[in-house]
Amino acid sequence: MTQTLHIIGGGMAGSEAAWQAARAGLRVVIHEMRPQVGTFAHRTGDFAEMVCSNSFRSDDDEQNAVGLLHWEMREAGGLLMEMADRHRLPAGGALAVDRDAFSAGVTERLRKHPLIETQPGEISELPQDGHWIIATGPLTSGSLADAIRAETGTQALAFFDAIAPIVYSETIDMDVAWEQSRYDKGETEAEQRAYINCPMDRDQYEAFIDALLAADKTEFHEGETAGYFDGCLPIEVMAERGRETLRHGPMKPRGLTNAHDPDTKPYAVVQLRRDNALGTLYNIVGFQTKMRYGAQAEVFRMIPGLQDAKFARLGGIHRNTFLNSPTLLDDQMRLKSRPNVRFAGQITGVEGYVESAAMGLLAGRLAVAEMTGRPLPMVPSTTATGALVTHITGGAEAKTFQPMNVNFGLFPPVEGLKGGRKGREARYKAYTDRAKADWRAWLGATALDAA
Numbered sequence: 001m002t003q004t005l006h007i008i009g010g011g012m013a014g015s016e017a018a019w020q021a022a023r024a025g026l027r028v029v030i031h032e033m034r035p036q037v038g039t040f041a042h043r044t045g046d047f048a049e050m051v052c053s054n055s056f057r058s059d060d061d062e063q064n065a066v067g068l069l070h071w072e073m074r075e076a077g078g079l080l081m082e083m084a085d086r087h088r089l090p091a092g093g094a095l096a097v098d099r100d101a102f103s104a105g106v107t108e109r110l111r112k113h114p115l116i117e118t119q120p121g122e123i124s125e126l127p128q129d130g131h132w133i134i135a136t137g138p139l140t141s142g143s144l145a146d147a148i149r150a151e152t153g154t155q156a157l158a159f160f161d162a163i164a165p166i167v168y169s170e171t172i173d174m175d176v177a178w179e180q181s182r183y184d185k186g187e188t189e190a191e192q193r194a195y196i197n198c199p200m201d202r203d204q205y206e207a208f209i210d211a212l213l214a215a216d217k218t219e220f221h222e223g224e225t226a227g228y229f230d231g232c233l234p235i236e237v238m239a240e241r242g243r244e245t246l247r248h249g250p251m252k253p254r255g256l257t258n259a260h261d262p263d264t265k266p267y268a269v270v271q272l273r274r275d276n277a278l279g280t281l282y283n284i285v286g287f288q289t290k291m292r293y294g295a296q297a298e299v300f301r302m303i304p305g306l307q308d309a310k311f312a313r314l315g316g317i318h319r320n321t322f323l324n325s326p327t328l329l330d331d332q333m334r335l336k337s338r339p340n341v342r343f344a345g346q347i348t349g350v351e352g353y354v355e356s357a358a359m360g361l362l363a364g365r366l367a368v369a370e371m372t373g374r375p376l377p378m379v380p381s382t383t384a385t386g387a388l389v390t391h392i393t394g395g396a397e398a399k400t401f402q403p404m405n406v407n408f409g410l411f412p413p414v415e416g417l418k419g420g421r422k423g424r425e426a427r428y429k430a431y432t433d434r435a436k437a438d439w440r441a442w443l444g445a446t447a448l449d450a451a
């Protein structure tokens with residue numbers, strides 16, 4: 001095989017993509033800018049550096065979607081999971097690793113592979129021809145980000161992640177909350193009922209503001225704040241500007257009538273907007289925040305209707321370069337305007353080490369299939385890998401697209417199972433059983449290994 005796959009970025013996604021492609025017999029060149037050009041978060045020149053925590057999160061492949069993603073990557077012969085398992089540290093049910101040994105192990109394995117070449121240095125242009133995967137992550141260098149923006153348009157590449165928390169819709173108390181769009185706007189009934197609204201009276205609002213002001217917050221990293229703009233102010237910063245600011249901003253009650261108590265005008269209203277086509281996830285509108293995760297759950301459960309809320313992901317704001325993938329990528333993770341270029345990892349709008357590595361694994365396999373002319377059936381959306389890629393390449397709302405962790409809200413429901421908390425254990429087991437069977441069948445049908 002003489003064709004070469006070029007991969008820009010030797011992080012979580014690029015390393016796994018390179019491994020998958022080389023295992024299948026392709027020549028691979030990894031273009032990595034570190035250590036010549038650094039980022040504010042990376043410390044070394046090694047591949048697959050863990051920039052912050054040393055955890056791959058839950059390793060429970062029966063009850064947890066990220067644990068299922070571990071399982072799927074292990075089944076696919078993933079290098080990152082092999083190294084994570086080899087350098088595992090005791091951490092209860094989580095998969096924590098010795099970060100230096102982990103990335104040194106990944107680096108050694110890739111550098112020693114006879115089909116993998118590494119070319120140091122920054123790539124600043126979008127490649128014209130050949131087969132490429134761009135896996136340059138949340139801290140993509142400025143010149144390459146400019147080139148991507150020039151190709152895709154300014155609206156299509158975000159530099160900040162202003163993440164509003166996302167709630168599982170089944171955990172919202174609809175005896176308190178109601179569905180309605182502001183001023184009943186919309187042509188269809190579905191549009192007129194597009195939002196879920198949670199009402200607050202004056203005392204509840206004042207208590208909520210006090211909690212926001214008192215909550216523990218995280219600081220911006222050095223070099224992170226450039227470009228941070230007023231349009232995505234954290235809610236606690238809005239509250240600091242004045243106790244009434246939120247009530248005239250994201251929490252304004254205008255144009256909304258409480259369906260459970262039409263005669264009482266709410267003092268403030270928190271709105272949630274549908275976040276996926278399945279309607280299983282809702283984001284809290286305008287609620288980006290720098291509150292620490294522990295504080296967030298506590299403060300947001302003060303909102304009437306969200307007292308038992310379970311969060312698919314919590315809010316945040318940090319430097320993060322990512323594409324509007326639902327509009328820009330096809331279902332093979334290729335840039336629609338330049339199909340010789342695939343994207344993988346966090347830049348596609350997934351969030352987390354594990355999710356990024358999984359998108360690298362998939363992009364590597366998709367590139368192999370294309371370059372070797374072997375048809376590859378779509379990865380089933382019932383698997384964790386498939387649920388994620390389906391979300392970023394079309395399932396998510398393009399207008400409000402924000403990076404996503406893997407979670408069961410992205411999976412098509414298993415029919416005939418009990419909803420709510422009581423049914424959760426059986427439901428999650430059904431999701432993971434179905435995913436495992438479908439992933440094995442897909443891997444069998446796509447057997448890419450050269451050996």
Ligand SMILES: Cc1cc2nc3c(=O)[nH]c(=O)nc-3n(C[C@H](O)[C@H](O)[C@H](O)COP(=O)(O)OP(=O)(O)OC[C@H]3O[C@@H](n4cnc5c(N)ncnc54)[C@H](O)[C@@H]3O)c2cc1C
Nearest residue numbers: 009011012013033052053123136137141345346352353356
């Ligand atoms: C500050 C910070 C903290 C984070 N903490 C966590 C955490 O604790 N847990 C978690 O699960 N996730 C975390 N993430 C999110 C994310 O999952 C990780 O950043 C993850 O490493 C993403 O994988 P990736 O392969 O997409 O990007 P990366 O692992 O960042 O890899 C991208 C690679 O591309 C290289 N590169 C960039 N531009 C160019 C270029 N032009 N030419 C050549 N090479 C280039 C970079 O040097 C880097 O090696 C964090 C992100 C940030 C920014």
